[in-house]
Amino acid sequence: MTAYQELQQNPYRPWPARITSIIDLTEQERLFELRIIDDGVREAFEFTSGQFVELSIFGVGEAPISISSAPSKQGFIELCVRNAGDVTGALHRKQCGDVVGIRGPFGRGFPFEEMKGNDVLLVAGGLGIAPLKSLINHIHDDRHDFGKVTILYGAKNPSEILFRYQFDMWKHRDDFDLILTVDDPDESWGDEVGRVTRLFDMIDIEPENTYGAICGPPVMYKYVIEEMRNKAMDVDKIYVSFERRMKCGIGKCGHCGVGHQYACIDGPVFNFWEAMNLQEAI
Amino acid sequence: MAPRVVVIGLASDFGCQVQMTNIEDDLLDVLGLIDLQYWQLASSGHMPDSYDVAIVEGAVTTLEHIATLERVRATASAVIAIGACAVTGGIPALASHGRLEERYSLVYGDGPSVAPGRIKPQAVDSVIDVDYRIPGCPIDMGEFVQVLSRALQGLSDHLPQEPLCAICKTKENVCFYERGEVCLGVLTRTGCDARCVSLGRPCTGCRGLAEDANLESALRLLDERGIDTSDVLVRARLYNTLEEAFTR
Amino acid sequence: MFFRIMDKSRVLDLVAGLSQDFEVLGPVSKGDAFVYQRIDDPADLRLDYDTTLLPPKKLFFPPEEQMMRFRVADNEVVDDEVYAAPRVIFGLHPCDINGLLLMDNVFLRDYVDPYYKARRDSTLIVGVSCTPQESCFCNAWNTDEVHWGFDIFLTDLGDRYFVSVRSVKGAELLDDHVETRPITDADTAEFQRVAREFEAGFSDELNTSQLPLLLDAKFESPIWDELGERCLSCGACSMVCPTCYCFDVIDRLEPDQKTGVRIRKWDSCQFTEFASVAHGQNFRESRASRVKYRYYHKQWGYLSKFERVLCVGCGRCARACLAGISPREVVTALEAGGVGE
Structure with a gap:
C-alpha cells in the first residue's frame, strides 16, 4: 500500500511534514512553511483559502490551524501560528528540518470561484489575518479575475501587525487598497489609528458586486458586519471565518459545534446569512 | 542536560513519596529522564541550592514551611504539588476548622512546644504559585508519570475540572445515591478512574473539589433526597477546606 | 424480510451454538442492574433485562480506546491497526439498535471512522423485543420500532419468538445453530397483538411537534437558566447516552518518553472546557448554555444533517441524572414555557 492509500484508510492519521522555513513575525507569532514528505500525499493535498489543517505533534496533541499560504503556491503550505497553547507552544520550539504531522485540508473555505469577477473587501483583526492571507495571496496570483480589492487590517499595536514586510510594500501598489490601523500607535507608526471599523469611512464600495471576507477576534464580527451592512452589502456575500475548539476536524468529536452546525465541516467559513442563523455564533 | 529534580516533604505521612517508589517497572525509565538531586525520603544528602523541578509533598503547617516554599519558588522553574496534603491541605487541614491552638494542646498537652511557628494548615x-498539581490520597502513579512528563516537556497543567460521575458511569457502577448512600464523587475532581467506587466504596473526595462541580445544586438535591447535607459537608471536610470553595 | 418461529427454550441452543464461532455478548445482571458483557455461560444471558447501565455503544466506541501508537523522534505512526474479532451481540432492544444507526451516520459517512467501522463490520446483531418502562419515551421518536440495523430480531410471543430475519448472515446463524419453523397466520396475528399491547404500554405521549423551531424560538427562555442552576455539570447524561459520540483526544507518552499512544475517550459538552479555545475564549461558559446546547444539538443540530433527532428515548440520561433533568421534562417545558418541578 502506498502512503497515500494508507492515509486514506484512517483520517485521524497525520501526514509527516518537514518544517522548511520559520519566520518570526512578532513576539508571539511565527510563520512555518511545511512540506509534506511523501510525494503522493503531497500531490494529493489540494485546498482552498479558508480551509485548515490539524497540526499534530505526537506526545503533545493536535490543534486546528488555518492555512496562510495561497493554493497557488505548490508543494508547500504556510501556517501562521501564535504560541498560545501546548501544541502551538511545542511547534514554536521546533526548528527548521524537524518533522511534524498534518491532517487535512479540512472544512469549507472562501468561495473563491464565486468571488471571481467581483470586488473584494477583506477585513482582518489581529491573528485573523492568517486565513485571509491565503485568500489575499490567491487573489494576487489571479489578480486579473477580480475587480477592486480592498484590505482593512487592524491590530492592537504596530508590533503585532503580521506580515508587515509584505504589507509595507503593498501600501504603494495600485492594484490593492490596503489600510492598516492600530489601537495603540508608537512614534514610528504612520498609518491609521483606531478600530478597524473606523476605516469604513475611508472606503468606497459598490455593494451589488462586492464580496466581503472577515476574520478576527469573536467580538469584532458584529461591528464589522454592521459597517458592511451600512454599505448595503448583501448578507450572503459577506463571509466570516470562525475559530472553535476542535479535536478531530472531521465532524466527529463534537467540540466545534456552533449553533446547529460544526465549524470543522460546515465551516469554518460561513456567509453572514448562515452565520445569522447559527445561535451564539456572532 | 536532564532537568535537576528535588523531592521535598512538608507536613504529611510521606505516603505519596512512598508511592513514588512503587512505580517499579517504570521507575528506571522515569529516573533516566531526570537528574534526581535530592529526595527527602530516600537521600541522606542536603538540598542543593540550584535545581529545575521541585516536587512538593505535604501541607504547609509552619512558618518554616513557608520559608522553604518561597526558596523553592525562587529556585525551581516548575513546582509540582503532589498528594491531597499539598494540593488541598488534605488531612492536616482538618485542623484548620475551628480553633487550632486548642487542638494542639488537646493532643500534646502543655508539654514542650511542638511545631514552633505553627500556622493554620493549608495547601501549597x-x-x-504551583505549576502542576497531582491530587489524591495517595497519588496515582500513572498520573504522576504523565504529569511529570508534561512538566518536563513544558506543557500546561492538564488537571481535569469535572466531577467523578462521568468516568464512574463508564465503569458501570450503580450510583450510591440510588441506594440512598452518600458518595462525594459528584463534587470531586475526576482523574482517579473512579477506583474506590468501582471497588464498592463511596468517594471520599481525596482529589478535592472539582472546578465544574455545582455545590449549591448538589446540596439542595441531596437534601431533597432526604440526605443529611451537614453530614455530607463533614465528610467533604476530610480533604477540603469548604469555606474557600463556597466563596470561590 | 422473512420470518421464522423459534421455541423460547431454544435460545440457549442458539447462544451456545454461536459461541463456537463468535464471541457472544449480551445483557447480564450486575447487582440490581444489567450490563452488556461477554457471555461465557448461556444461562447468564438475561433477555428479560429492562435496560443496561451503558448502552451498546461501548462495544463499538469504547469509553477509551487507542487510536494509534507513535514514535516521538520522527513524529511517525508506528501502528494504527484496528483489531476486531467476529462477534455477536445478543439482546439489543429497538432503542439501542436505533442508537447504533444514529451513530452510524456520524462515524460511517464522510471521513469514515476506521475504529468504529472495524467493530461494526465484525459484529452481528440479534435484537430482542422489550417492555416499556416508566422512563422510556422511545415512542416519541418512533425508535420503539426497528426495521433494519439487525441480523435477526426476536419478538417475544410468550412461549416462542417471532424471528425477523434481516440479513444473509442472520439466516445462516439460524440455519446453523437452532431449530425453527415457518410462521403461521396465528403467529402473525399474535405478533400483531403483542405489538399493539406494546404500544399501549407507554406511560404517556410526549408532544414533540415543532421542537426544532421551538428550540430556536425559545433560545433565550429562562427555562435554560433554571436547568443550568440544577445541572451538576457531571456529564453522566452524555456517558450513558446511546447516541452521544463526542470525544476528546489525548497523547500519552510511555515513561521513557520515546513512544506513546494517542487515545480518545468519551467527552461531554457539559464540561466547562468543552468549547474553550487556546486563547482563553470559552464559547459556552455558563451551565445554562451547556445544558441548552445538549438539547439544541440533539433535537436540531443533528436533525439538520440527518433528518432524525439524536435521541432514542431510552431514558438512561434521566435515570443517571442526580438533578433529575430528563428529555421528557425539557421537551415538556419547551412546550409549556416553564420547568415544572
Missing part, C-alpha cells in the same frame, strides 16, 4: 498553592 495558598503560599506560592
Whole structure:
C-alpha cells in the first residue's frame, strides 16, 4: 500500500511534514512553511483559502490551524501560528528540518470561484489575518479575475501587525487598497489609528458586486458586519471565518459545534446569512 | 542536560513519596529522564541550592514551611504539588476548622512546644504559585508519570475540572445515591478512574473539589433526597477546606 | 424480510451454538442492574433485562480506546491497526439498535471512522423485543420500532419468538445453530397483538411537534437558566447516552518518553472546557448554555444533517441524572414555557 492509500484508510492519521522555513513575525507569532514528505500525499493535498489543517505533534496533541499560504503556491503550505497553547507552544520550539504531522485540508473555505469577477473587501483583526492571507495571496496570483480589492487590517499595536514586510510594500501598489490601523500607535507608526471599523469611512464600495471576507477576534464580527451592512452589502456575500475548539476536524468529536452546525465541516467559513442563523455564533 | 529534580516533604505521612517508589517497572525509565538531586525520603544528602523541578509533598503547617516554599519558588522553574496534603491541605487541614491552638494542646498537652511557628494548615498553592498539581490520597502513579512528563516537556497543567460521575458511569457502577448512600464523587475532581467506587466504596473526595462541580445544586438535591447535607459537608471536610470553595 | 418461529427454550441452543464461532455478548445482571458483557455461560444471558447501565455503544466506541501508537523522534505512526474479532451481540432492544444507526451516520459517512467501522463490520446483531418502562419515551421518536440495523430480531410471543430475519448472515446463524419453523397466520396475528399491547404500554405521549423551531424560538427562555442552576455539570447524561459520540483526544507518552499512544475517550459538552479555545475564549461558559446546547444539538443540530433527532428515548440520561433533568421534562417545558418541578 502506498502512503497515500494508507492515509486514506484512517483520517485521524497525520501526514509527516518537514518544517522548511520559520519566520518570526512578532513576539508571539511565527510563520512555518511545511512540506509534506511523501510525494503522493503531497500531490494529493489540494485546498482552498479558508480551509485548515490539524497540526499534530505526537506526545503533545493536535490543534486546528488555518492555512496562510495561497493554493497557488505548490508543494508547500504556510501556517501562521501564535504560541498560545501546548501544541502551538511545542511547534514554536521546533526548528527548521524537524518533522511534524498534518491532517487535512479540512472544512469549507472562501468561495473563491464565486468571488471571481467581483470586488473584494477583506477585513482582518489581529491573528485573523492568517486565513485571509491565503485568500489575499490567491487573489494576487489571479489578480486579473477580480475587480477592486480592498484590505482593512487592524491590530492592537504596530508590533503585532503580521506580515508587515509584505504589507509595507503593498501600501504603494495600485492594484490593492490596503489600510492598516492600530489601537495603540508608537512614534514610528504612520498609518491609521483606531478600530478597524473606523476605516469604513475611508472606503468606497459598490455593494451589488462586492464580496466581503472577515476574520478576527469573536467580538469584532458584529461591528464589522454592521459597517458592511451600512454599505448595503448583501448578507450572503459577506463571509466570516470562525475559530472553535476542535479535536478531530472531521465532524466527529463534537467540540466545534456552533449553533446547529460544526465549524470543522460546515465551516469554518460561513456567509453572514448562515452565520445569522447559527445561535451564539456572532 | 536532564532537568535537576528535588523531592521535598512538608507536613504529611510521606505516603505519596512512598508511592513514588512503587512505580517499579517504570521507575528506571522515569529516573533516566531526570537528574534526581535530592529526595527527602530516600537521600541522606542536603538540598542543593540550584535545581529545575521541585516536587512538593505535604501541607504547609509552619512558618518554616513557608520559608522553604518561597526558596523553592525562587529556585525551581516548575513546582509540582503532589498528594491531597499539598494540593488541598488534605488531612492536616482538618485542623484548620475551628480553633487550632486548642487542638494542639488537646493532643500534646502543655508539654514542650511542638511545631514552633505553627500556622493554620493549608495547601501549597495558598503560599506560592504551583505549576502542576497531582491530587489524591495517595497519588496515582500513572498520573504522576504523565504529569511529570508534561512538566518536563513544558506543557500546561492538564488537571481535569469535572466531577467523578462521568468516568464512574463508564465503569458501570450503580450510583450510591440510588441506594440512598452518600458518595462525594459528584463534587470531586475526576482523574482517579473512579477506583474506590468501582471497588464498592463511596468517594471520599481525596482529589478535592472539582472546578465544574455545582455545590449549591448538589446540596439542595441531596437534601431533597432526604440526605443529611451537614453530614455530607463533614465528610467533604476530610480533604477540603469548604469555606474557600463556597466563596470561590 | 422473512420470518421464522423459534421455541423460547431454544435460545440457549442458539447462544451456545454461536459461541463456537463468535464471541457472544449480551445483557447480564450486575447487582440490581444489567450490563452488556461477554457471555461465557448461556444461562447468564438475561433477555428479560429492562435496560443496561451503558448502552451498546461501548462495544463499538469504547469509553477509551487507542487510536494509534507513535514514535516521538520522527513524529511517525508506528501502528494504527484496528483489531476486531467476529462477534455477536445478543439482546439489543429497538432503542439501542436505533442508537447504533444514529451513530452510524456520524462515524460511517464522510471521513469514515476506521475504529468504529472495524467493530461494526465484525459484529452481528440479534435484537430482542422489550417492555416499556416508566422512563422510556422511545415512542416519541418512533425508535420503539426497528426495521433494519439487525441480523435477526426476536419478538417475544410468550412461549416462542417471532424471528425477523434481516440479513444473509442472520439466516445462516439460524440455519446453523437452532431449530425453527415457518410462521403461521396465528403467529402473525399474535405478533400483531403483542405489538399493539406494546404500544399501549407507554406511560404517556410526549408532544414533540415543532421542537426544532421551538428550540430556536425559545433560545433565550429562562427555562435554560433554571436547568443550568440544577445541572451538576457531571456529564453522566452524555456517558450513558446511546447516541452521544463526542470525544476528546489525548497523547500519552510511555515513561521513557520515546513512544506513546494517542487515545480518545468519551467527552461531554457539559464540561466547562468543552468549547474553550487556546486563547482563553470559552464559547459556552455558563451551565445554562451547556445544558441548552445538549438539547439544541440533539433535537436540531443533528436533525439538520440527518433528518432524525439524536435521541432514542431510552431514558438512561434521566435515570443517571442526580438533578433529575430528563428529555421528557425539557421537551415538556419547551412546550409549556416553564420547568415544572
